[in-house]
Amino acid sequence: MLSFPSSKSCPIAKPARQHLRSSLLDSFCGSKSLSFNPKSLQIKAMEASLDYHFGTQLQTHIKTPTSLKIAIIGFGNVGQFLAKTFVSQGHTVLAHSRSDHSDTAAKLGVSFFSDPHDLCEEHPEVVMLCTSILSTKSVLESIPFQRLRRSTLFVDVLSVKEFPRSLFLEILPEEFDILCTHPMFGPESGKNGWAGLPFMYDKVRIGNDDIRISRCGRFLDVFAREGCRMVEMSCADHDKYAAESQFITHTMGRILERFGLESSSINTQGYETLLKLVENTAKDSFDLYYGLFIYNNNAMEQLEKLELAFQSLKRELSGNLQSLYSRQLFEDEGE
Numbered sequence: 001m002l003s004f005p006s007s008k009s010c011p012i013a014k015p016a017r018q019h020l021r022s023s024l025l026d027s028f029c030g031s032k033s034l035s036f037n038p039k040s041l042q043i044k045a046m047e048a049s050l051d052y053h054f055g056t057q058l059q060t061h062i063k064t065p066t067s068l069k070i071a072i073i074g075f076g077n078v079g080q081f082l083a084k085t086f087v088s089q090g091h092t093v094l095a096h097s098r099s100d101h102s103d104t105a106a107k108l109g110v111s112f113f114s115d116p117h118d119l120c121e122e123h124p125e126v127v128m129l130c131t132s133i134l135s136t137k138s139v140l141e142s143i144p145f146q147r148l149r150r151s152t153l154f155v156d157v158l159s160v161k162e163f164p165r166s167l168f169l170e171i172l173p174e175e176f177d178i179l180c181t182h183p184m185f186g187p188e189s190g191k192n193g194w195a196g197l198p199f200m201y202d203k204v205r206i207g208n209d210d211i212r213i214s215r216c217g218r219f220l221d222v223f224a225r226e227g228c229r230m231v232e233m234s235c236a237d238h239d240k241y242a243a244e245s246q247f248i249t250h251t252m253g254r255i256l257e258r259f260g261l262e263s264s265s266i267n268t269q270g271y272e273t274l275l276k277l278v279e280n281t282a283k284d285s286f287d288l289y290y291g292l293f294i295y296n297n298n299a300m301e302q303l304e305k306l307e308l309a310f311q312s313l314k315r316e317l318s319g320n321l322q323s324l325y326s327r328q329l330f331e332d333e334g335e
């Protein structure tokens with residue numbers, strides 16, 4: 001018998017409990033149209049006390065009232081990485097990608113749709129773009145918006161931000177909400193959990209009504225619940241800071257990869273850091289790195305600054321060497 005705790009033992013207010021009860025029943029039935037007799041359902045796990053933590057304890061099995069239906073478009077490296085956490089938090093996850101990722105999706109508990117029309121007809125509340133920066137425009141233009149609900153939240157996780165912001169504002173129907181985000185971590189740096197890792201977001205266009213505000217909040221809460229450091233910042237500021245930090249990090253990693261670092265038994269800690277940097281950045285696709293360069297207006301300036309810094313260092317070294325030689329020459333002549 002599906003049992004709910006008595007009002008005495010449950011800290012959730014009665015109206016909320018009733019809402020919760022019907023949501024849970026909906027989740028078990030899958031659809032309201034199914035005929036269902038709650039009395040016949042045996043769910044022993046539910047007999048444990050239902051407190052505020054019920055969501056985290058049972059979320060892998062039960063859709064909570066806060067759970068979202070999230071569609072991921074671009075089910076590559078990052079799409080799959082984020083999907084794992086969405087599923088573990090009890091959200092319903094759908095995916096579409098250029099390649100067939102249906103086997104991986106099935107293993108992760110994600111429904112894969114090779115046709116974007118079919119995915120949109122599932123009416124996800126959130127559509128999250130996880131495609132490469134370079135393909136974003138063509139992928140966005142290929143989404144059949146008319147099959148989505150009039151109010152849908154569009155999110156992107158691109159590593160550049162002004163570009164998707166302008167694209168969303170230009171291409172998406174006006175009724176859609178827009179949230180631009182950048183998890184400042186990926187499958188490599190976030191493999192041991194997301195606690196303390198920065199998550200940048202910009203609420204570019206979120207409608208005023210409670211449902212839209214709550215939907216955006218519930219989406220952001222996915223990351224907050226994992227312990228991410230939530231940073232609200234404009235897309236323009238993001239691109240400025242990211243060019244100075246992330247783009248330079250990737251550039252150094254790729255230079256050192258080409259340089260060919262080798263490990264030996266006397267590696268210093270600093271050298272180990274460099275080896276790790278190469279490992280972290282080389283696993284990302286070249287498309288990603290190229291996207292950071294092409295679609296961040298500040299990247300070229302940073303690249304030039306880096307080159308000047310390298311030349312200036314080289315000049316200082318050669319200058320010192322030259323004065324040493326000259327001193328030695330004078331000394332030899334003096335002798």
Ligand code: NAP
Pocket residue numbers: 073074075076077078079097098099100130131132133135139157158159160182183184185186187188284285287288291
């Ligand atoms: P990526 O190489 O930037 O993107 C791979 C994804 O893009 C795959 O889903 C791929 O689809 C799709 N794609 C590539 N070219 C396409 C095309 N011409 N048409 C349609 N789809 C195309 O690798 P990623 O690391 O997974 O990054 C995905 C996004 O997350 C990027 O925008 C990146 O900036 C952002 N991001 C990355 C990290 C990170 O640490 N890697 C962290 C935060 C944010 P198929 O797999 O179906 O071919």
